[in-house]
Amino acid sequence: MSIKTDLKEWxxxxxxxxxxxxxxxxxxxFDMGFVDSxxxxxxxxxxxxxxxxxITQRDIIVHGxxxxxxxxxxxxxxxxx
Amino acid sequence: xxxxxxxxxxxxxxxxxxxxxxxNDQQVSYADLRNLAxxxxxGLSAHVKFGSQVPIVVLLPKSITCVASFLGILYSGNPYVxxxxxxxxxxxxxxxxxxxxxxxxxxxxGQKRLREAGLxxxxxxxxxxxxxxxxxxxxxxxxxxxxxxxxxxxxSGSTGTPKGVTVPHRAVIDYADWVVATxxxxxxxVFGNQAAFYFANSIxxxxxxxxxxxxxxxxxxxxxxxxxxxxxxxxxxxxxxxLWVPTVIKNIANSNALNQVALPDLRTIAFCGEILSAVYMxxxxxxxxxxxxxxxxxxxxAADACCxxxxxxxxxxxxxxxxxxACRNMRAIVLDDHGREAAVGExxxxxxxxxxxxxxxxxxxxxxNKAFINNPLETRYSExxxxxxxxxxxxxxxxxxxxxxKDSQVKIKGNRVELGEVECAAATLAGAQNICVLxxxxxxxxxxxxxxxxxxxxxxxxxxxxxxxxxxxxxxxLILLKQFPLTLSGKIDRMKLRKNYGxx
Numbered sequence: 142m143s144i145k146t147d148l149k150e151w152x153x154x155x156x157x158x159x160x161x162x163x164x165x166x167x168x169x170x171f172d173m174g175f176v177d178s179x180x181x182x183x184x185x186x187x188x189x190x191x192x193x194x195x196i197t198q199r200d201i202i203v204h205g206x207x208x209x210x211x212x213x214x215x216x217x218x219x220x221x222x
Numbered sequence: 223x224x225x226x227x228x229x230x231x232x233x234x235x236x237x238x239x240x241x242x243x244x245x246n247d248q249q250v251s252y253a254d255l256r257n258l259a260x261x262x263x264x265g266l267s268a269h270v271k272f273g274s275q276v277p278i279v280v281l282l283p284k285s286i287t288c289v290a291s292f293l294g295i296l297y298s299g300n301p302y303v304x305x306x307x308x309x310x311x312x313x314x315x316x317x318x319x320x321x322x323x324x325x326x327x328x329x330x331x332g333q334k335r336l337r338e339a340g341l342x343x344x345x346x347x348x349x350x351x352x353x354x355x356x357x358x359x360x361x362x363x364x365x366x367x368x369x370x371x372x373x374x375x376x377x378s379g380s381t382g383t384p385k386g387v388t389v390p391h392r393a394v395i396d397y398a399d400w401v402v403a404t405x406x407x408x409x410x411x412v413f414g415n416q417a418a419f420y421f422a423n424s425i426x427x428x429x430x431x432x433x434x435x436x437x438x439x440x441x442x443x444x445x446x447x448x449x450x451x452x453x454x455x456x457x458x459x460x461x462x463x464x465l466w467v468p469t470v471i472k473n474i475a476n477s478n479a480l481n482q483v484a485l486p487d488l489r490t491i492a493f494c495g496e497i498l499s500a501v502y503m504x505x506x507x508x509x510x511x512x513x514x515x516x517x518x519x520x521x522x523x524a525a526d527a528c529c530x531x532x533x534x535x536x537x538x539x540x541x542x543x544x545x546x547x548a549c550r551n552m553r554a555i556v557l558d559d560h561g562r563e564a565a566v567g568e569x570x571x572x573x574x575x576x577x578x579x580x581x582x583x584x585x586x587x588x589x590x591n592k593a594f595i596n597n598p599l600e601t602r603y604s605e606x607x608x609x610x611x612x613x614x615x616x617x618x619x620x621x622x623x624x625x626x627x628k629d630s631q632v633k634i635k636g637n638r639v640e641l642g643e644v645e646c647a648a649a650t651l652a653g654a655q656n657i658c659v660l661x662x663x664x665x666x667x668x669x670x671x672x673x674x675x676x677x678x679x680x681x682x683x684x685x686x687x688x689x690x691x692x693x694x695x696x697x698x699x700l701i702l703l704k705q706f707p708l709t710l711s712g713k714i715d716r717m718k719l720r721k722n723y724g725x726x
Contacts, residue, residue: 163681171447173681174698178469182450182477198451198458202246202442 144192144220145213151187152209156180156193184212193221224368227296229398229432230256236398237409237435243286244459245440250286252435255293258350261685262294263359265352266709269325269344270298273365277321277374277584279303281314281328281336284419284440287346289428291327292373292419294349299362301371301388304420307332310689313384317376320386320585338542362696368392372586375420375499375522377638378695380630382646386584394429396577400550401430405463405490405514406528409435412487414461416441416470421637423494425526426518436463449473453483463490465518467636468498475502480509494518494527495636497624501539519545519624522591522638523608525578526554529622544621545614552576556616557609561598564615569625572614573597575607632661634668637694644668644697646688651683656706659697659713662725669725670697 145166158164158175170176176184185196194216196206205211236416238253270276278295280302282288288304295302303321305314305617318324326343330337336343368391369518376384377547401407413431415438417423431438439459445452452474456464471493474480491506491513503515520527531546548554555563556570564570575597582590597607608625611631614624630641641659648670656673672678680700687696701723709717719725 171691178447178449178473179476181448182473185448185450196451198445198448198455201444201448201451205444207444207447 143213144216145209147191148188148213148216149209151186152176155183155187166209168209170209171207188212188216192216192220223364223366224391224395225296225363226372226394226429227259227293227363227366228430229395230259230293233432233435240409240435241437241531242431243289243438243440245284245286245441248286250290252432254501255286255290257354258287258290259293259297260359261352261354262291262346262349262391263362264296264355265299265349266294266300266325266344267355267358267362270300272362272608273299275371276300277303277324277371278306279314279317279324279326280419281305281307281309281320281326281332281343282346283307283329284439284443286352288419290350291346292428295327296372297359297363299366301373303374303376303386303423305376306418306692307421309692311335311341311694313689314525315339315341317384317386320376321374321382322585325716327541336635366391368395369581371581371584375422377522378640378643379589380640380642382643384643385447385586385589387522388581388584389522389525390581393578394425394649396551397422397425397525397527397549398429398433400703401426402434403550404532405430405492407431407434407436407463411436411463412459412461413438414441414456414459414464414466415439416446416464416466421495422520422522423465423467424635426492426494433508446470451479453479453485456485456488460487462487463492464488465494467495468493468502469496469635471498471506472502475505480506481700485510489511490514491517492516492518494520496633498543499539500537500541502542503533503543504537504539507536517543517545518568519622521574521610521612523580523610524552524574524576525580528574528576528578529554542623544617544619544622544623548574548576549578552578555599555607556614556622556623563599566618568616569613571628572610572612572622573607575605577649579606579608589691630661632668634666634694639668639695641668644670644691644695646686647695647699648672648683650690651678653678656714658706658716658719660716660720660725662699664726665698667699667725668695668697669699669701669723671701671703671706671719673703675704678702 229694233252234256242252292302328343372391379385415427515533517531518527519529529545558564558570597605653676658671707718
């Protein structure tokens, strides 16, 4: 399973998004109201513990990390290093 | 002549080489900032009439250029109007109507959006590329009095039309003095800016820093979505001072991030915009015991903070934090329903007077006269008193405490929201027979009740409302009803709605 698929399903489950059609790879999951600031902390915690990578403030500033595409791209790049 | 631009002139003279601002991709010194602002002011001079006080709207993303535009407008002798870059065009049009004769400065993308709506604007890139004409600038600023408007900041209005709070130069100059004196800032201070430039807290950052040659670090907005990474940013940028809305202070406290990063440089932690529960402050204090903590209380109508409390003693988690005492050159009193000074411990309306007060609401003498009155306790001469609408009391300890609102204004993440404005927008929803908006403080929910035969969803409702309301005013919960409960007089029974749906 790709990182993106795994993340997408984890977020869907964890934040009880269900089969909402607006939940896409390019949707801003925060702006859309699927996830709040507390949820953002949980997502970072999940990524850091599951994939054993560290997300830095630079990653967030440079890549945005507000859509599944953006978040997965950061994690993929980290795992390649 | 006494203008806010004097602050920048002095900073450029004394601290010219020091960095004034850094944002994501660039930084400027105070000398650069002055020169850039003077270029913008010179470019504007062709579009404004001398001494005419034409408000100039700044529709730009938060950036160094945005600050330079504010100052450039002041150099042109006019007040600036900071607007959320993402504001719906419909709302901007209403604001233009309130302003009357006015201009807009924007970037390429902004101009494209405006043109589609039939609005014209000046391009920021044209203005920054203007030749500086210092003679013209000196002439334009020579007649500015500190009682003239420096900026007009729009806040939510209960009847659906935003109110333009008009703040004079003297309020800004006085406030900047107070900020620097109270927190011992100097040219080595680094302010971590969170506040949007169209909110009052930004006045603390922009002009407090300018007053002492400090650096303002414009923190990328995306980081506030990920509070657990903010402490690392504060460390990386050697930030020494923050004035943030309580929501952010709270989100960081909840994230446990303060235990992972040491922040020896962070000396001042101030919060303003709503009531912070002591439980979150205590999390910060345990992690950073040596910092100075300050609870500020203010409103756009008083430039920013008008009362403050430096927290020196320990507070238990459920103890209320006082807002303390009035800032220098300001006065805060509590009036009862009969316009008399309330007794100690008696709840009344918090009322403010002093140099920091706004001049009123632009083009709305009716609203101005209601909120800015002659102090009923001083009949021998005229003293303007601002009725804040906030309820509070003076404790036996001589300190002021806030207890809520007189009206339906609420605070969401520090933003002022009039539920009336949300109701006016929601009333335009297709298929809505009747609507009502209530606030649930517990989760900061704006709950929209709609009486309709249609099946609606919050997301689709908000798609419609997004064209009228800024994001922070959008309902967070939608409840559909076939019929509203009514009171005996036939009005919507809000108490019953609250009770039925468990809204506290």
